């Protein structure tokens with residue numbers, strides 16, 4: 693970006709006008725006051741947001757953002773290692789991809805668990821949801837790898853498959869965590885991850 697094209701974007705909530713707090717690297721913002729969410733690109737783009745509810749008995753102390761993608765997921769041309777063609781699938785699913793900074797194995801583990809959990813949705817909590825650094829495009833790419841990973845882990849040995857993901861709606865989800873030492877434990881799935889800084 694050249695100096696002449698530099699523009700300042702006001703980080704104010706599009707719904708209530710409050711200023712949106714966040715880390716300098718954040719690109720996903722959820723308003724502490726009204727729960728509205730926006731994503732920073734060339735400008736601040738409003739996006740739907742939901743809160744995932746903690747499992748009974750779990751108390752959320754920290755909220756982290758994820759992308760919740762409602763998508764048509766098509767798996768076709770499944771070919772096993774023996775060269776046998778097997779049935780694919782065509783389903784509408786909710787894929788949940790954590791959007792905060794995690795090491796790849798933790799990201800993978802948590803995305804699989806959250807996607808499998810079909811968490812109960814509610815209103816976005818009126819509390820800080822910080823650290824959202826993953827762009828939606830990257831979340832969609834990761835979602836595709838997640839589905840390919842699921843296919844690879846099915847009992848038959850897979851040689852190849854074609855996976856297409858057609859997003860219908862993408863929302864920001866506030867995911868509840870509790871601190872366990874220096875780790876975070878997801879209050880929806882129980883999965884424990886190392887929070888980077």
Ligand SMILES: [Zn+2]
Nearest residue numbers: 705708723726
């Ligand atoms: Zn607001």
